[in-house]
Amino acid sequence: MPGITRREFIRNAAAGAAIAGLVSTGALELQANPLGLPIGCQTWPVRKMIAQDFPGSLKQLSAAGFQAIELCSPVGYDDSGFGGLAKYKGAELKKIINDAGLACQSSHFSMEELRANQPDRIAWAKDVGLTQMLVASLGGPHHPTMDDVKRAADEYNKIGEKAAEAGIQQGLHNEEFELTTVDGKRTYDLLFELLDPRYVKFQFQVSTISQGFDAAEYFDKYPGRFISMHAQGWDAKTRKIVAIGQGTLDWKKIFTAARTGGIKNYFVEMNLDLMKASVPYLRALQV
Numbered sequence: 001m002p003g004i005t006r007r008e009f010i011r012n013a014a015a016g017a018a019i020a021g022l023v024s025t026g027a028l029e030l031q032a033n034p035l036g037l038p039i040g041c042q043t044w045p046v047r048k049m050i051a052q053d054f055p056g057s058l059k060q061l062s063a064a065g066f067q068a069i070e071l072c073s074p075v076g077y078d079d080s081g082f083g084g085l086a087k088y089k090g091a092e093l094k095k096i097i098n099d100a101g102l103a104c105q106s107s108h109f110s111m112e113e114l115r116a117n118q119p120d121r122i123a124w125a126k127d128v129g130l131t132q133m134l135v136a137s138l139g140g141p142h143h144p145t146m147d148d149v150k151r152a153a154d155e156y157n158k159i160g161e162k163a164a165e166a167g168i169q170q171g172l173h174n175e176e177f178e179l180t181t182v183d184g185k186r187t188y189d190l191l192f193e194l195l196d197p198r199y200v201k202f203q204f205q206v207s208t209i210s211q212g213f214d215a216a217e218y219f220d221k222y223p224g225r226f227i228s229m230h231a232q233g234w235d236a237k238t239r240k241i242v243a244i245g246q247g248t249l250d251w252k253k254i255f256t257a258a259r260t261g262g263i264k265n266y267f268v269e270m271n272l273d274l275m276k277a278s279v280p281y282l283r284a285l286q287v
Contacts, residue, residue, distance in 0.1 A: 034255045034287040035263070038067035038103060039279060042230055042269035047072070047081030049272075054085060058100035065279035068103040070228075070267045071128070075121065076110030090127020097128075105265065106132035106228065108173070111139050114159055122166045132227055132264075133168050134203050137175035138191075146182050146190075153194035160199030171201045171227045179211055188213070192222050201227035201262070207241060209234050209249070216253050219261030226261035230269045233278065243274045245281030255287040 033039075041061050043050060049057040061069060074085035085093060097104045107130055113121055114135070125133055138152040160170035172178070172195065180187045192202070202225055206215045219226060234240075235247035244251060258266070268275045268282075 033283055034251075034285045035259060037263075037265055039065060039282050040068040040070060040228075040265050040267040041066040041275060042070045042267040043082075044072055044080075044108075045269055045271055045275065047077075051081035051084055055096050055100065058097060058102055062101040064276045065283065066102065066268075066275075068105070068265065068267075069097065070134075070265075071104060071107035071130075073107055073109045073113060073121065073124075075124075076113040077108070090124050090129075094127070094129045104128065105130055106134060106171075106267075108134045108136055111135050111137075118159060118162055122163060122168055125168060126166070131167070131169060132171055133163055134171040134173055134228075136173045137177045138172065140177040140180075140187075142176065142180060144177065144180055144182055144187060149182055149187055149190050150194060152177070153191055157194075157196045157199055160196065164199050169201055169227060170199060171203045173203045173230070174205050174208060174213065179208065179213070192225060197225060201225060203227055204229040204261075205232075206230060206249070206254070207232040207234055209236075210239065216250070216257035219254075219257035219263070223260045224262040226258070226263050228265045228267065229258065229263055231266050231278075232268075232270050233274070241270055241274065243270070243281070244268060244278035245285070246277075251281075251285060252287055255285070259287070 046057055046061070049060070058069070072080065072082045074082045077083070078086070088096065094104070107125065107128070109121055121133070135156075138156055140148050140152045156170070156172065163170040172191070174188055178188045178191065182190060202222070204215050204218060204226060205213075206229055209215065215229065231244055233242040233244045233247045234249050235242050237248065268278050270278070
């Protein structure tokens with residue numbers, strides 16, 4: 001999720017349709033690049049729009065050039081603009097998304113809702129057509145001990161195992177808890193040691209470069225351990241989020257390393273204007 005934390009920031013059907021329409025030079029611009037992946041969008045930045053008009057919001061994202069979205073659960077994010085989605089059955093939600101020309105394989109869930117009733121959340125995910133269930137953070141303390149990290153990892157391994165039994169890939173984003181340190185070592189790196197690669201993949205927040213977490217370095221360091229990433233542009237000189245392709249990040253290097261990391265999809269996540277401004281660069285970028 002965004003920049004520092006989500007709170008602070010405040011091929012799927014679409015790809016197949018795009019490929020089928022490649023009959024002119026103009027249509028070729030719609031082909032998903034880089035890595036041949038659909039250009040995805042996290043819906044958190046447009047949560048206010050979604051709260052007012054979900055179908056209309058999706059049409060705007062599609063018109064902006066996005067081909068896939070990542071949702072936030074209406075249960076875990078009911079107070080953040082997504083609660084209204086609970087009025088739709090999973091299959092209805094899937095149809096609305098597909099009717100807008102978008103695909104959706106992934107959504108964020110809260111640890112609280114998974115603890116409370118993981119089978120119900122898995123059932124909802126499967127009705128929507130999801131194959132990936134992510135959590136923003138394991139939610140441990142701001143100054144954890146090694147025991148805190150081990151407890152959090154043990155709990156999430158069990159959650160990941162149950163998800164795997166249902167054919168769902170569980171994944172972990174990197175937010176507050178994951179960016180802490182224990183005895184001088186990054187909690188994030190400890191979690192790569194403690195979380196079972198059979199059951200848990202990782203989703204990298206590119207803007208954590210602001211705190212020294214380099215996407216390309218992590219993708220190369222932990223091959224095959226990642227499922228997706230949230231993409232933001234970053235300017236090291238101004239220390240501000242910018243559109244992808246602007247600023248100081250080497251996106252060819254990031255996406256090349258993403259292949260090593262195992263990335264299956266990526267989601268642009270900034271304010272809507274910056275997300276829209278990122279699409280032309282991503283269309284043109286080939287790795």
